[in-house]
Amino acid sequence: MQVGYYPGCSLESSAKEFDLSIRAILREMKISLKDIPDWNCCGASPAHYLNEELAMALPYRNLVKAEEAGLDQVISPCPACYSHLKHVHEEVLKQTHLADRLGAIVGKKYGGGIVSKHLLDFIKQDIGFDRLKSSLKAPLSRLKVVSYYGCLTRLPGVHIDDMENPTLMDEVVNAMGGEALEWSHKTECCGASLSVSRTEIALRLVNSILEAAQDKSADCIAVVCPLCQSNLDTRQGDIHKHYGKNYGIPILYLSQLIGLAQKLDYSQLGLDRLVIPPKNLLIEKGILEK
Amino acid sequence: MSYLNSQDIHQFRNRILSISGEDASKCIQCGKCTAGCPISPEMDVQPNQILRLIQVNDPDTLLRCSTIWICASCQTCSVRCPEEIDIAKIMDSIRKLALEAKGPLGEENVVKFDEIFLDSIRKRGRVHELELVMKYNLALRRPFKDAQLGPVMFARGKLGFLGHKIKELGKIKEIFQNSKRLLKP
Numbered sequence: 001m002q003v004g005y006y007p008g009c010s011l012e013s014s015a016k017e018f019d020l021s022i023r024a025i026l027r028e029m030k031i032s033l034k035d036i037p038d039w040n041c042c043g044a045s046p047a048h049y050l051n052e053e054l055a056m057a058l059p060y061r062n063l064v065k066a067e068e069a070g071l072d073q074v075i076s077p078c079p080a081c082y083s084h085l086k087h088v089h090e091e092v093l094k095q096t097h098l099a100d101r102l103g104a105i106v107g108k109k110y111g112g113g114i115v116s117k118h119l120l121d122f123i124k125q126d127i128g129f130d131r132l133k134s135s136l137k138a139p140l141s142r143l144k145v146v147s148y149y150g151c152l153t154r155l156p157g158v159h160i161d162d163m164e165n166p167t168l169m170d171e172v173v174n175a176m177g178g179e180a181l182e183w184s185h186k187t188e189c190c191g192a193s194l195s196v197s198r199t200e201i202a203l204r205l206v207n208s209i210l211e212a213a214q215d216k217s218a219d220c221i222a223v224v225c226p227l228c229q230s231n232l233d234t235r236q237g238d239i240h241k242h243y244g245k246n247y248g249i250p251i252l253y254l255s256q257l258i259g260l261a262q263k264l265d266y267s268q269l270g271l272d273r274l275v276i277p278p279k280n281l282l283i284e285k286g287i288l289e290k
Numbered sequence: 291m292s293y294l295n296s297q298d299i300h301q302f303r304n305r306i307l308s309i310s311g312e313d314a315s316k317c318i319q320c321g322k323c324t325a326g327c328p329i330s331p332e333m334d335v336q337p338n339q340i341l342r343l344i345q346v347n348d349p350d351t352l353l354r355c356s357t358i359w360i361c362a363s364c365q366t367c368s369v370r371c372p373e374e375i376d377i378a379k380i381m382d383s384i385r386k387l388a389l390e391a392k393g394p395l396g397e398e399n400v401v402k403f404d405e406i407f408l409d410s411i412r413k414r415g416r417v418h419e420l421e422l423v424m425k426y427n428l429a430l431r432r433p434f435k436d437a438q439l440g441p442v443m444f445a446r447g448k449l450g451f452l453g454h455k456i457k458e459l460g461k462i463k464e465i466f467q468n469s470k471r472l473l474k475p
Contacts, residue, residue, distance in 0.1 A: 009417040013450035014443070038457045040415040045363060046404030047411075049385035053469035058411070061465060098473075105468040107461070154365035163369050189328040189364035196423060197400045198360055199436070201332050234439055273446045 003122070004071030004114070005033035006062060008081035008226075009041050015226030017270025018077055021255035022119060024269055028262045029127060029135045036066045036074065042084040045193065053105060056091070059084040060102040063110045073115045075122050077255075079152040079225045086116040087157030118152070119224060119255065120168045121160040129175045137263040139177025143285050145257070146183045146218040147173060148209065150190050150228045163187075169222055169254055176261040185212040190231040203242055206235050210247045219281055220250040222257055229253060233275045250278035260287055299347045306344055309472060310383040314344035316373040323367035323377050333357040334396070337367050337377055340384070353388040357381075359397035386472060402429055415462045418453030 003026075011019035023033060039062050047055035062085060066074050076082035092099040093112050103109040117125075123132060147169035153161045161168045164187060170180035188209055191202030209232065213221050223229045233251040240246050251274065259269040266288065271278060282288035298304075303314050323337040324330050330337065335355045343352050352358070358381050367377040388395055395401055406425050410417045427435045443449050456462065 009454075010419065012416070012454055013419050014448045016447060038415075040456055040462060041411045041417050043411065044407065044417070046407040048363075049382050049389070050404055050408055051466075051469050051471050052386070052473045053471070054408075054466060056473075057465045057469050061461070101473075105465055107464065151362075151364040151366075154369050187366075189362050189366070191328075192362045192364070193403065194329075194360060194362055194400075196426065196436075197397075197403045198332070201329060201360065204331075205328055234443065237438065237442075273448060275442055275446060 001031045002034055003031060003117075003126075004066050004069070004074035005035050006039055006066070006074050006076040006081055006085065007035065008076065008078040010078060010226035010230075014230055015078075015253075017273040018226055018229070018253045018255060020268065020270040021253055021259045022075075022077055024264050025135075025255050025258045025262060028259075028264065029131060031127070033075070034069065034071065036062055036071070037069050039065060042081045044080050044084075053101070055084075056088050056098070057102055057105045059088040060092070060110060061106050061108075063089060063114050064106060064108045066114050067111055068108075072113060073117055073122075073126070075117045075119060077119050077224070077226075079118065079150070079155055079158070080227070082116060082118045083155035083157050085114070085157075087155075089114060089116060090157055116157075118158070118160055120172070123172060124168060129171070132172070132258070133175055136176060136261045138261060138287065140173070140257060140261050140287060141177050141285070143178040143257075143287065144181055144217060144219045145173045145178050145222050146181050146213045146216055146220075147186060147222045147254075148190075148213075148228060148232070149187050150223075150225055151187070151192075152225060153187065169224065172254060173222060173257065176258065178257065181216045181218055183212055183216045183218070185209045188212075190228045192227055192231075195227075195231045195235065199238070200242075202231055203235060203239055206231050207239050207243050207245065210236070210239065210249055211245070213249055214247055218249065219285070220252050220278060222252055222254045224254050236276055248276055250274060250276045250281055252278060302347045302349045302352070303344050305387065306380055306383050309386065310376070310379045312376050312380050312383070314341045314375065314380060316375055317341035317345065318373060320372060322370045322372065326366045326370050328364060328366065329360050329362055332360055337361075337381075340380070341375070341377070344380070349387075349391075352384050353391050354394060354396055356396035358384045358388065359395065359400040390471075399430060402426065412462065412466050413459075414453060415456030415459055416454050418450070420449045420451065421453055
């Protein structure tokens with residue numbers, strides 16, 4: 001089975017481990033990925049208000065490139081990339097004048113044939129829990145996980161789960177034998193790029209999320225967004241400085257957890273790239289051998 | 291309250307409606323948006339007040355406030371609004387109008403960051419994260435902000451030094467040139 005893939009900019013650098021682990025776990029399930037050839041940045045949040053047409057034209061070019069490459073399904077691991085591809089796809093199908101305008105800007109016409117998937121709905125709908133389970137070699141027994149969705153389920157074009165109380169990630173964690181905990185901060189905001197421009201706001205938000213996870217005695221937080229991961233993981237040192245709290249909670253991509261349950265190699269899953277190392281926790285839980 | 295006596299009290303509401311399709315006059319001031327907003331403690335104008343200020347036609351306060359720039363677009367307000375107003379979209383629209391007005395902005399740094407971000411896409415077709423953050427910190431004349439993260443990010447292989455460029459850079463430049471700032475001016 002071959003599926004299209006749109007990694008996005010973060011997965012080339014700060015979130016390389018998200019990319020590594022997704023490729024590894026899908027390979028394990030006999031799914032090969034074909035990148036959208038010569039893909040470009042989706043425009044992320046800045047393009048929205050700085051240049052509205054550009055914000056739609058950038059994802060539009062990716063849709064064109066995906067179609068030219070003969071792809072029909074495209075997985076975008078990053079929620080922002082996913083939302084943009086999906087949103088533009090939906091809008092051009094609804095508004096002919098917009099489709100014409102974007103076609104003129106990009107110089108090529110998108111035929112409307114790309115089905116965008118986030119990793120989560122791809123796992124649920126296309127892989128299915130049975131096939132996922134049959135790929136597992138070592139259940140994540142006794143690992144207490146809180147799933148953090150951030151704003152994923154509320155973004156434009158995203159209709160994969162309940163917006164305020166999503167459960168898809170929890171279902172995956174439970175399917176792997178882990179213990180998905182109920183908690184209060186599933187969909188609270190991580191501060192996104194305010195982490196760079198107004199760092200103190202992001203620190204307050206990240207602190208409250210980590211505190212809620214700690215209150216539940218969670219072993220780790222599972223995420224599916226490069227920005228959420230980065231804010232929750234890299235800012236724990238600053239939080240220690242500002243709030244005097246030393247959480248030391250590992251922030252793992254869901255794909256890394258799946259990879260661990262498939263008994264894939266620690267560094268192959270990019271686990272050594274996390275700022276808060278999960279190694280001791282995983283050894284203690286018997287998931288990783290010493 | 292001189293703005294209440296202006297000739298057309300609906301002027302700003304109509305402008306927002308025309309560029310976003312969202313009608314602020316539907317707001318009943320229930321306050322759910324503000325209650326659920328993660329950034330409200332840092333905002334100078336609360337989300338429900340933003341809607342009220344649109345209703346009473348006060349563009350001066352709206353275009354200069356800090357709120358529109360620190361809104362993280364997390365969409366919680368939009369999802370919870372009982373009148374189904376997409377408040378996050380309205381925030382985005384006021385940002386567009388604030389740029390158009392060319393007056394002082396409530397948060398110059400946020401705009402600076404976003405401009406450098408787009409510039410990275412224009413030059414490479416993709417964002418080079420390390421270059422983006424370094425250029426931003428230099429533009430703000432505080433080159434060592436977050437420098438403490440450097441060593442650990444480097445050790446973990448999270449900093450791509452060279453970045454990536456796409457092949458069809460000419461195409462990206464063309465797309466930038468062809469794109470207009472507003473879809474429905």
